Amino acid sequence: MKVVVLVKCVPDSQLARSLVAPKWNMKRCDVSEIVSELDEYALEEALRLAETHSGSVTAVTVGPARAVKAVETALQRGAESGVHIMDDALAGSDVVATAVVLSAAVRRLCPDVVIAGMASTDSGTSLVPSMIAEMLGWPLLGCVDEVLTDGSVLRVRRERDHGLEVLEASMPVIVTVTDRASEPRFPSFRTILAAKRKTIHSWSLSDLGICSSEVGWDAARTSVESAVERPSRGAGHIEKDEGHGGIRLAEFLLERNLL
Amino acid sequence: MSSVYVLIDRPHGEVSEAALGLLTLAGQWGDPVAIVLSERASDEGCDRDSAGIEPSEMVALSRAGAVEIIVARPVGVSPESGCVVHSGELMTDAATAALSERRTAAELADVVLASGTPEGREIAGRLAVRLKAAVITDVVALLPVTSDSGFRVKKTALADAFEVIVRSTRRAAVIVVAPEVASAVWAKTCETAVFRDVVPRVRPLKCPLRMGTSAIRVVERRARDMSERPDLSKAKVVVAGGRGTRGDFTSIEALADALGGATAASWAAVSAGWCSADRQVGQTGQRVSPRLYVAAGISGSVHHRVGMQDSQVVVAVNKDPDAPIFGIADFGIVGDLFTVLPQAVEEIARIRGRIGT
Numbered sequence: 001m002k003v004v005v006l007v008k009c010v011p012d013s014q015l016a017r018s019l020v021a022p023k024w025n026m027k028r029c030d031v032s033e034i035v036s037e038l039d040e041y042a043l044e045e046a047l048r049l050a051e052t053h054s055g056s057v058t059a060v061t062v063g064p065a066r067a068v069k070a071v072e073t074a075l076q077r078g079a080e081s082g083v084h085i086m087d088d089a090l091a092g093s094d095v096v097a098t099a100v101v102l103s104a105a106v107r108r109l110c111p112d113v114v115i116a117g118m119a120s121t122d123s124g125t126s127l128v129p130s131m132i133a134e135m136l137g138w139p140l141l142g143c144v145d146e147v148l149t150d151g152s153v154l155r156v157r158r159e160r161d162h163g164l165e166v167l168e169a170s171m172p173v174i175v176t177v178t179d180r181a182s183e184p185r186f187p188s189f190r191t192i193l194a195a196k197r198k199t200i201h202s203w204s205l206s207d208l209g210i211c212s213s214e215v216g217w218d219a220a221r222t223s224v225e226s227a228v229e230r231p232s233r234g235a236g237h238i239e240k241d242e243g244h245g246g247i248r249l250a251e252f253l254l255e256r257n258l259l
Numbered sequence: 260m261s262s263v264y265v266l267i268d269r270p271h272g273e274v275s276e277a278a279l280g281l282l283t284l285a286g287q288w289g290d291p292v293a294i295v296l297s298e299r300a301s302d303e304g305c306d307r308d309s310a311g312i313e314p315s316e317m318v319a320l321s322r323a324g325a326v327e328i329i330v331a332r333p334v335g336v337s338p339e340s341g342c343v344v345h346s347g348e349l350m351t352d353a354a355t356a357a358l359s360e361r362r363t364a365a366e367l368a369d370v371v372l373a374s375g376t377p378e379g380r381e382i383a384g385r386l387a388v389r390l391k392a393a394v395i396t397d398v399v400a401l402l403p404v405t406s407d408s409g410f411r412v413k414k415t416a417l418a419d420a421f422e423v424i425v426r427s428t429r430r431a432a433v434i435v436v437a438p439e440v441a442s443a444v445w446a447k448t449c450e451t452a453v454f455r456d457v458v459p460r461v462r463p464l465k466c467p468l469r470m471g472t473s474a475i476r477v478v479e480r481r482a483r484d485m486s487e488r489p490d491l492s493k494a495k496v497v498v499a500g501g502r503g504t505r506g507d508f509t510s511i512e513a514l515a516d517a518l519g520g521a522t523a524a525s526w527a528a529v530s531a532g533w534c535s536a537d538r539q540v541g542q543t544g545q546r547v548s549p550r551l552y553v554a555a556g557i558s559g560s561v562h563h564r565v566g567m568q569d570s571q572v573v574v575a576v577n578k579d580p581d582a583p584i585f586g587i588a589d590f591g592i593v594g595d596l597f598t599v600l601p602q603a604v605e606e607i608a609r610i611r612g613r614i615g616t
């Protein structure tokens with residue numbers, strides 16, 4: 001079974017992030033870039049699928065030079081090969097352009113299953129996978145918590161507000177994975193060493209037959225006019241429990257008319 | 260005015276409040292047209308236009324301002340065949356069909372509103388590809404349309420840290436509104452009880468099933484037991500527990516009961532299996548903004564805060580004085596939740612007894 005996992009390189013969401021004028025794009029800094037946390041769950045499901053069905057995992061990313069880090073991380077966890085799509089014309093690309101590029105890459109790789117995260121932690125639109133599905137004419141199984149298969153059909157389990165669902169789809173299919181899926185593994189010394197011998201293919205737009213007018217700032221279907229930071233909530237009264245913490249809490253609620 | 264199309268989601272086989280809020284919002288930009296997917300296949304030999312849609316739902320849609328209700332009924336599926344309608348793709352088909360029928364010269368702008376649920380996002384992505392439309396997610400407000408500006412909206416970005424004004428550079432736009440915002444719009448409409456007085460046209464639309472859709476089968480579907488506590492998204496009081504509860508939610512539940520509130524959890528508590536997923540508050544869970552949010556044994560990571568920081572009053576109980584949750588708490592007790600919460604419950608009962616409520 002051939003599995004492609006889509007991994008995005010993003011600024012660490014635990015650190016301060018900001019948008020910068022004039023175009024209000026994300027401020028980037030190489031050191032704080034990591035693989036989008038939610039894509040780690042996608043990678044884990046991809047590796048599990050490949051392990052149970054003697055398949056292979058190819059990690060694919062689109063982004064500038066530093067984005068290769070996302071693919072390297074995937075190789076260190078056990079992905080077999082990687083593809084990094086990079087092109088100067090891609091600067092300023094919107095979700096549609098990213099999906100155009102990724103769907104072309106998927107077409108070229110011909111996998112049985114594509115696995116993505118439920119959302120990236122920077123733009124967080126959750127749109128890229130559904131756009132790829134539409135461009136390829138594939139079904140999408142979105143926000144799943146577990147991926148299973150008997151080799152011919154893919155079966156997923158997902159929890160929704162209204163209950164539990166088990167769905168099945170024939171392949172090829174694209175799946176997105178939540179953070180309720182299995183805990184991502186850590187790389188081991190052995191897999192880190194092995195990763196050094198694996199190849200990362202670097203593709204440009206022309207390798208994929210994509211015209212540069214389809215991507216980048218000029219092709220973007222939206223533009224940002226302005227961005228302001230929302231004021232953060234300040235801290236109020238914090239006290240140590242000296243034996244009456246619960247009483248103090250109740251008094252506070254009474255004072256605020258919350259009882 | 261031109262039409263603004265609204266994708267109506269019916270998560271429990273009933274029109275959602277968010278969908279009604281979307282119709283209200285759509286009225287700001289044009290004539291709201293509701294696109295509803297019927298559960299009845301159109302080959303079931305039923306000739307009512309609104310087949311599969313409850314009369315009460317039709318009333319709700321018209322009260323929310325729909326001037327037209329397009330009822331899309333799938334062709335080529337029957338519930339008995341075991342092949343179950345996958346609403347994401349089917350809804351995309353329905354919307355595309357509805358829009359292509361009506362695209363006249365006077366109405367070149369196509370605007371579709373969807374709710375930001377997982378399904379809503381799937382449809383939005385697919386539809387944007389088909390319509391060559393701009394698509395904007397996490398929208399919190401529609402801004403007035405002027406002749407030269409195109410469609411402009413306000414949205415949040417970077418886990419709600421920023422508010423951003425975005426403009427569509429295309430004629431067609433798919434606007435994905437944050438579900439909690441859309442629900443709040445409908446709640447407000449209900450509060451003020453200012454409903455529109457329109458009698459919508461009802462138009463049936465046959466919607467052929469495509470290949471991709473039929474590739475998905477539902478093997479099992481199990482509805483969740485609805486708890487007796489108030490629904491998390493509507494609760495005025497939410498008491499949430501995290502890893503610090505070590506799986507013992509007794510005191511969380513006791514305080515929620517004392518305050519008539521709902522219980523909630525952090526990702527860590529859901530991930531450990533202590534709570535069901537629908538209780539999770541945060542970036543990958545629900546966003547809530549109750550009058551009171553109590554966080555106990557929750558550190559308050561950025562991913563959790565994004566789901567609750569718009570609450571009116573935040574109270575935190577945590578053993579660690581440096582827990583980030585204290586940074587946004589109106590009132591905090593540095594202490595052990597297992598002693599603080601039960602004592603609070605007792606004191607609340609005592610106060611209530613004293614003031615006689």
Ligand SMILES: Cc1cc2nc3c(=O)[nH]c(=O)nc-3n(C[C@H](O)[C@H](O)[C@H](O)COP(=O)(O)OP(=O)(O)OC[C@H]3O[C@@H](n4cnc5c(N)ncnc54)[C@H](O)[C@@H]3O)c2cc1C
Nearest residue numbers: 501502503525526527541542543544556557558562578596
């Ligand atoms: C992309 C992404 C999305 C995420 N989405 C979400 C989300 O939607 N919701 C969410 O909650 N998290 C989310 N997370 C996870 C988040 O980053 C944190 O890991 C999580 O919120 C931690 O949960 P916690 O506060 O319960 O646990 P911890 O961070 O382990 O905190 C436990 C706290 O309990 C305190 N404590 C321990 N014992 C006691 C006691 N007896 N009395 C009082 N206090 C005690 C400790 O001091 C500590 O502060 C997400 C993460 C990522 C990367």
Ligand SMILES: Nc1ncnc2c1ncn2[C@@H]1O[C@H](COP(=O)(O)O)[C@@H](O)[C@H]1O
Nearest residue numbers: 006062116117119120124125126127128
């Ligand atoms: N530039 C990218 N490179 C690789 N994968 C991506 C990229 N952007 C998005 N994805 C994939 O699509 C998922 C959803 O991203 P988004 O639509 O940005 O929320 C991510 O979790 C990734 O799996």
